[in-house]
Amino acid sequence: MPDIECPECDRAIAMHELETRTVAKPEGFETSYRCPYCGADFEDVSDLL
Numbered sequence: 001m002p003d004i005e006c007p008e009c010d011r012a013i014a015m016h017e018l019e020t021r022t023v024a025k026p027e028g029f030e031t032s033y034r035c036p037y038c039g040a041d042f043e044d045v046s047d048l049l
Contacts, residue, residue, distance in 0.1 A: 002049055003015075004018065004045050004048045004049060005048050006035040006037065006038060006040055006042075006048075007040060007042055007048065008035065008038050008040035009035060009037055009038040009040065011035070011037050011038070013035060013036065013037070015045075017036050018033050018034070018035075018036070018045070019033065019034040019035075019036055020032070020033055020034075021033075021034070031043075033045055
């Protein structure tokens with residue numbers, strides 16, 4: 001799997017390094033991701049591949 005480019009610090013992040021947070025909502029689950037280097041939050045990792 002290719003690395004993800006952080007939109008804030010432009011560092012390459014391996015998928016297993018991403019910090020994830022999943023929240024249950026009435027309409028389904030919502031997952032957000034955080035860069036382990038700079039702490040930037042982002043929603044969709046498919047745009048960053």
